[in-house]
Amino acid sequence: MIRTLSARLFFLTALWAIVATSAVAWYLAESFRTGVEINLRERLTANLYNVMGSVSQTGAGQLTGGPDLRDSRFLRPGSGYYWKVSNLTGDDSLSSASLAGGVIEVPEGAPFDSGFQREFLARDVGGQELIGIEARAFLGDGDALYSFVITANRNEADEQVSQFVQRLLIVLSLFALGFILVTFFLVRLGLDPIKQATARLADIREGKAERISGEFPLEIQPLIDETNALIVSNRNVVERARTQVGNLAHSLKTPLAVLRNEASRAAPAVRQVVEQQVQLMQSQVQTYLDRARISARSGTVTSRTEIAQSLTRLVRVMQKLNPNIDFTVTITASDPVFAGEQQDFEEMAGNLLENAAKFASSRVEVSATTAEKAIVLSVGDDGDGMTQAQIREAVKRGTRLDESKPGSGLGLSIVRDIAKEYNGTLTLGRSKLGGLNAELKLPLAGVSR
Incomplete structure (x- = not known):
């Protein structure tokens, strides 16, 4: 199934161009073939009348005459262009040089029209297909009936039609190809406003703009x-x-x-x-x-937060509040941008840093990277860490696993709740420093949530 509007329009237009061009080619080819056959019949009829007017009887009743048909093919043997006059009641006959003493077999049963003429199809001794016309008439004052036959090579007419069709197909194919190419660019140009509107919507979703600006066609x-x-x-x-x-x-x-x-x-x-x-x-x-x-x-569509500055500022504050803790920050992604409010990110990151500083012995490592279209923020410490049971309890609102440490026990649960609203996740595990590692996955700006 074609899912894009541009591809659908291009496919339908290309299909129509192919169908229309094929129909035009068929119609022109058939029209040309009909014209060639009509022209051939008219020439044969004219030549037949020329033969009938040029042949006569001698005093002894013999056929005589030599019609000048002004066509060398009637002189070339085996050309398919023949004429012959035969006495239907006798043996005398007269024929063209191209027939070379051969015969023209007129099929029986072909009807005559009101002018005592009929058309027929036959083959000569060389197997060539012939189209012919026969007329019967009396010569002179006698009562002997004569048959006047003239033929043409139908294969030559077919070759003429075939050459025309080949040239026609080349011209129409080039026309169809040009039409399809022009349609391709016209479709792209016509749908460009929709592409621009889509780009403006993406800017809004990524927080780069607050409204769709620009001029668009009246339809859009x-x-x-x-x-x-x-x-x-x-x-x-x-x-x-x-x-x-x-x-x-x-x-x-x-x-x-x-x-x-x-x-x-x-x-x-x-x-x-x-x-x-x-x-x-x-x-x-x-x-x-x-x-x-x-x-x-x-729920807003313009939320966008560059996390590098926020994270650096939060770590600086934590270092001042906890001078005995060594904080290290590593940001491997290139300018990661959180698809959300700065206040929410700083609240999540701040809670994780505060929790790590509270239970760390001397070191806290913070890293930010991108993976699978998400920002991954990891905060690890070198404290005692937690067991799996403690991890399950830690994210419950108001739970304090160590009553000796100050706090309300809301930190991790708040982080979890905020992340959940952004379709993010909070995962607790063992840090490579030996303590607790909190991994926060948040949507990356520019990626649909």
């Missing part, structure tokens, strides 16, 4: 306008979602703070229950607020 312009309107509408929806998320966050902070303050003045048993429930409520609210915020940002 309505689609461009609707697409731009859809992009604006999408942007407005995202902005409203961000605003509502922020408003919801502020509206919930105050009631929870009031509950916590009131619990501090309650009985110890009541205070403990209320504080636990308030903390649980804050955790749950924060979870869904984070997801809503991430979904709103990842």
